[in-house]
Amino acid sequence: MKITKDCIVTVDYHINDTEGKLLHEEEEPIIYLHGNYGHIFPTIEEILEGKSIGDTFTIALNAKDAFGEYDPELVLTEKVSELPEGLTVGMEIEGYMDGDEDDVIIYTVSAIEGKKATLDGNHPLAGMDLVFEGTILDIHRATDQEIQEILTYHQEH
Numbered sequence: 001m002k003i004t005k006d007c008i009v010t011v012d013y014h015i016n017d018t019e020g021k022l023l024h025e026e027e028e029p030i031i032y033l034h035g036n037y038g039h040i041f042p043t044i045e046e047i048l049e050g051k052s053i054g055d056t057f058t059i060a061l062n063a064k065d066a067f068g069e070y071d072p073e074l075v076l077t078e079k080v081s082e083l084p085e086g087l088t089v090g091m092e093i094e095g096y097m098d099g100d101e102d103d104v105i106i107y108t109v110s111a112i113e114g115k116k117a118t119l120d121g122n123h124p125l126a127g128m129d130l131v132f133e134g135t136i137l138d139i140h141r142a143t144d145q146e147i148q149e150i151l152t153y154h155q156e157h
Contacts, residue, residue, distance in 0.1 A: 001139045003051050005035035008142045008150075011048070013134030015125070018060070023125060029137055033150045041066060044132060051136050059132045070127030076107070076119045083109075083117055093119065 003009055009032055014025040032039040034048070043065050047057060063069050080087055091109045107119035142150075 001052065001141075003034050003048050003136070003139055006142050006147060007034045007139050008032070008146060009034050009048065009136065010138035011134050012137055013132055016131045016133065018129050018131060020131075023128075023130070033142060033147065037151070037154070039150075039154065048136070053136050053139055055136045057132070057134055057136075060129070061132065062129050063127050066128070066130045067123040067125045068127075070122055074105070074121035075110075076121070077116050078119060080112065080115050080117050087112060087117060095119070095121070 001007070010029050011032070012026075012029040015023045017023055030040070034045060036042070036045065041061060043061055044059055047059050051057065084091075084093065087109060089109050089112060093107045093109065095105050095107050096103055105121045107121045108124065109117055110120045111118040
């Protein structure tokens with residue numbers, strides 16, 4: 001079977017920088033619904049179209065097509081007293097863009113200096129050109145029920 005629209009695809013992958021240094025490797029394979037549903041980067045989905053179980057891939061993405069350019073406006077300095085107790089560097093905190101509760105953003109505590117903490121809302125791989133390498137592990141045609149369940153899950157998360 002080949003990857004086409006409305007297939008559920010299982011992929012084992014890792015992410016390297018352009019020099020070949022490993023940046024990210026999932027413990028579990030990713031499972032996604034193929035067909036422009038926004039579950040993976042469009043460029044990756046385009047390249048996986050038509051591939052079969054066992055096929056391997058190497059896909060280079062520039063920063064804007066991966067996790068986006070680094071945005072310095074997503075870096076904030078806040079009073080430690082206004083943040084959760086037990087704050088540590090590397091901790092992730094949920095926040096909102098411009099106070100809009102519908103626009104949730106995850107901030108990573110990047111520094112704590114005295115009574116102030118620096119929070120970075122950029123993805124850790126933002127601003128980096130990346131290389132995705134992997135193998136197609138499984139492909140099956142999604143049932144209407146599976147499609148609905150996946151779409152409902154992604155709307156809720």
